[in-house]
Amino acid sequence: MNILIIEPIGSGAILVDTAVEMGWNCFLLSYNKSDRILPNNPTWQMCSIIEVDTNNKTEVIDTLNKKDYKFDIIVSGNEYYVPLSIELSIQYGLRTLPKNLIHISHDKSLMRAYLKELKLDDIWFDSISGNDDIHTKSIEYPCIIKPKNAAGSFHVNKANNIQELEFYYNLAQ
Known part of the structure; x- marks a missing residue:
């Protein structure tokens, strides 16, 4: 099972630990700079880190398209990236909220x-x-x-x- 976790900040950090514990192939999509630095944690080092400015949707899509990534699950590691996780899930043909509901994810x-x-x-x-x-x-x-x-x-x-x-x-x- 390949899981992509976008910016696992704060309470979303448990997603990383749980995915690794379950034996899943864990990919972390993170800017990994400034206020979004991933912790230097042995469990997290078992994950593949994809560094990209997650606030730039075009850059995220371009970065993921450059490699032949296969994801079974895409989740946001915090509530700020729910819209991005929905859009990426749609792009990868994964089950997610319908695109017409993205606008209500924060309202x-x-x-x-x-x-x-x-x-x-x-x-x-x-x-x-x-x-x-x-x-x-x-x-x-x-x-x-x-x-x-x-x-x-x-x-x-x-x-x-x-x-x-x-x-x-x-x-x-």
């Missing part, structure tokens, strides 16, 4: 609407479009406030009361 409002359409909306949530909404919606505390279009848990906070909710809402704007 929580769109994702929730899609899940609701599929009747998979078991988790209570509500959307706030301004400070007035905070006072008119029935919100139970504590609650979690998350920006609708962000990643990496940026501006995700726990609000214990309406004042904290207003503060965190305005902070995220």
